Amino acid sequence: MKNLSFGIRQLVLMGMLVAITIVLDMVFKFYQQANGGSINLAMVGLVLIALSFSWWQTWFTIAIVFGILSAILDGYVIYYLFDYGLALSGFVMIALLRETILKQRSWKGLLALLTTFTLAFLWRLSMHVISGVLYFEVDWLGSILYNITYLLPSFLLSLVAVIALYYSNLTSVIRNLTMESMV
Numbered sequence: 001m002k003n004l005s006f007g008i009r010q011l012v013l014m015g016m017l018v019a020i021t022i023v024l025d026m027v028f029k030f031y032q033q034a035n036g037g038s039i040n041l042a043m044v045g046l047v048l049i050a051l052s053f054s055w056w057q058t059w060f061t062i063a064i065v066f067g068i069l070s071a072i073l074d075g076y077v078i079y080y081l082f083d084y085g086l087a088l089s090g091f092v093m094i095a096l097l098r099e100t101i102l103k104q105r106s107w108k109g110l111l112a113l114l115t116t117f118t119l120a121f122l123w124r125l126s127m128h129v130i131s132g133v134l135y136f137e138v139d140w141l142g143s144i145l146y147n148i149t150y151l152l153p154s155f156l157l158s159l160v161a162v163i164a165l166y167y168s169n170l171t172s173v174i175r176n177l178t179m180e181s182m183v
Contacts, residue, residue, distance in 0.1 A: 006057065013052060013177065018066050021045025025070060030153075035136070036076060036083075037128070037150040043158035044165070047117060050094035051102060051171070052178050058095035062088045082131035090123030101166075102175045110166060117162060121155045 006014065025042035032038045049066070050058045067084035071077045076084075093116040094101070100112045125147055132143030165171070 009177075010053065010057065014049075014057075014061050014065065017045060017049045017052060018061060018069065021049065021066055022069060022073070026073065030157075031150065033146070033150050035146075036074065037147065039150050039153045039157070041154070041158055041161060043117075043121070043154060044161045046088065046091045046120075047094060047113075047158070047162050048165075048170075048174070050091045050120075051098050051174050053095060055092050055095040059089060059092045062091050079131060079135055082127050082134065087124045087127035087131075090120035090127075093119050093123075102171055105167060105171060109171075110163070113162065113166060114159075117159065121151070125151050 021042055022045075024045045025038075025040050028041045030039040046062055046066070049061050052058075053061060063085050067080065067088050068077075071080045071084045094113070097112045097116050101109045101116075103109060128147040128151065129140070129143045132138045132146060133140055136143070138146065
């Protein structure tokens with residue numbers, strides 16, 4: 001029951017991590033697609049959020065708070081369901097294995113992180129592809145090609161950053177900040 005609410009410390013952490021993720025999304029843009037989507041490092045922030053909270057808190061923070069703010073800032077609120085809410089929900093997979101990932105810096109933790117991050121990316125890609133077909137009336141192949149041109153480079157750049165952060169002191173900091181919410 002404790003994981004269904006946010007304490008003051010968690011709310012502050014949530015605000016800071018959402019702000020960092022928005023900066024990684026809006027400021028550290030390497031390329032902007034004509035009809036939405038960009039190559040950026042926002043997925044690094046999403047991974048940090050997922051490692052900091054329980055699965056439910058991660059879903060709320062990423063899909064609701066960050067998702068709505070991003071949709072507003074991007075000007076695509078009408079496409080929230082698939083392009084933000086559902087697409088970003090995949091990062092809950094990381095939160096489900098956060099204890100294994102954070103427990104120690106080992107091959108098992110890294111493997112869990114890489115697997116869940118890759119699954120979150122594939123989930124996000126599939127939701128954007130479905131959105132392209134439903135909302136933008138693009139055929140399946142066209143939607144896959146359009147979305148992969150910015151999501152795959154974003155994923156690969158973020159993957160390098162996430163691996164570097166995993167072996168830095170950051171996992172220890174996250175573990176210490178969020179230990180009371182770990183079972």
